[in-house]
Amino acid sequence: MSGPDISVVICVYTEDRWEDILAAVASVRAQSRPALETLLVVDHNDLLRERLAKEYKEATDVRVLANAGPRGLSAGRNTGIAASYGEVIAFLDDDAVAERDWLRHFASSYADPRVMAVGGRTEPIWASGRRPAWFPEEFDWVVGCTYRGLPPGRVRVRNVLGGNASFRRTAFDAAGGFATGIGRDGDKRPLGCEETELCIRLTRARPDAVLLIDDRAVIHHRVPEAREHFGYFRTRAYAEGLSKALVARSVGADKGLESERRYATRVLPAGVARGLRDAVLARPGGAGRAGAIVAGVLTAAGGYVVGSVRARRGGATYSVAAIEGGGDE
Template identity: 85%
Template structure:
């Protein structure tokens, strides 16, 4: 039976209840995790509080991020400290359904599978989706969006908040690149998992990457992220991130999925919004306008990011995180 370690990267005590819920959902899995690793991003008080909370909890460990501030380094710390044959990643403000790890494990029965992602569903703070918020842009709040492949199918990349990788994937491609993804309270960048997945398939052309939408997690969307201002800012940041990815792996691969999304999925979404507006349905015009705004913001971010990347050179690095996980188990670990 393949062993799966779960890594949850955390950074703020403001999400205390969310973190506890995330860990509880892992401990309640129908297919038990080998261990749960809580990696704390340069927050001593949170690390100490979590260490106390889980002091007596079996198979739950609390670690300090051993690298620079940010999500990528936190994930790399978890990978290096973990003992599972597969490493799964869960957002700190999400809860996994009971068969989440079971679905991942089933996919790894095929030795060619190197990564498996699942479906992330939004849990809106206001209890319902804002009428103007298009499903085509649910990636803005870290969730599966309209136009993303469904079922159990092969994909270019998995989505980082609900994903798993075979350990040998990191042996082949290295870890998550620092300098692309989120870094505390800075601009909400992303795409670090996209860059890693493309790097992986270049290093291992035989590698299969899957999405299985039966591996479900529910991701909390706070009120601040239901606002149009965040929508626009996140779309712009996505453009910046895509520019870094394109510089790293080339525009052909870096933008392969995005071309279909922008030429087919989004125009169809605008059409649906305008149709709903004509039929007098709530939010139709707003959704169409939001899609157009999101495209313009992302395109602007991509252009500016590309210019900056050319001037400054690549601003991220890839590290080897699997040279000896057992040696790093005790570094910064408590609980």
């Protein structure tokens, strides 16, 4: 098998996703290019950790670990990085399944030594069986999926998306770990952007670093019924604004909002125009999609303003020591 050894880290936190977790692990074990190992990092849930340890007690390719840092996704990922052995560490959401060639496509990009990170394409699996008519593809990031506006193919990007991503181990040596003050931390508010902040730090530490998205590396992400409603859409958009403010505070607004400016000035106006055109043509959901885009932008902007004020009071924590210790400084 040519190319780097790849460890896969899946961060888990609730028994409510038991079947999803088993499906995620099974999809990794079925890869055409086998993973070196799969690490299940359990976020401060002893019952789940014990249950998973029992489930995989005979497995030589699956390890179950406790999050060694504070509650949250970033510290869980840092724990997985510290415990893994692969030259590349890939991350898969606990409610997603990877297509058979997922790791093979990741590995092919690392033949170029400049490549420090590779992400893939994430497709939604809607609980209701179909996309809600009002839900714009431009906002699929709300449910953790690839959104309209990202370029197709294998292309260079500012940042990869965390639920379907991989990093060369030396990327963490250069930039440190995931910031524990940005992403989800067990609170009910669906924060994010920790991978964005890490990628920007990485390219500052290694200006020659290449970050890619390869849309052949596909996973399918479950969208629960509760996230198909406008209430969640609005909550997630507001949380994204809060998170973007923390990123801008950490790495500067120029880099922190570089991609977002293009998205807001090109992708979203085109989406509104498509929605209005569909409404004129009496196509289902056109007006709703246009309205949702406008509402999403305004809500995220409000979150950004509030987050900017809050960010002045404190910041995110990250370092190589944070990885080695599995937590923050």
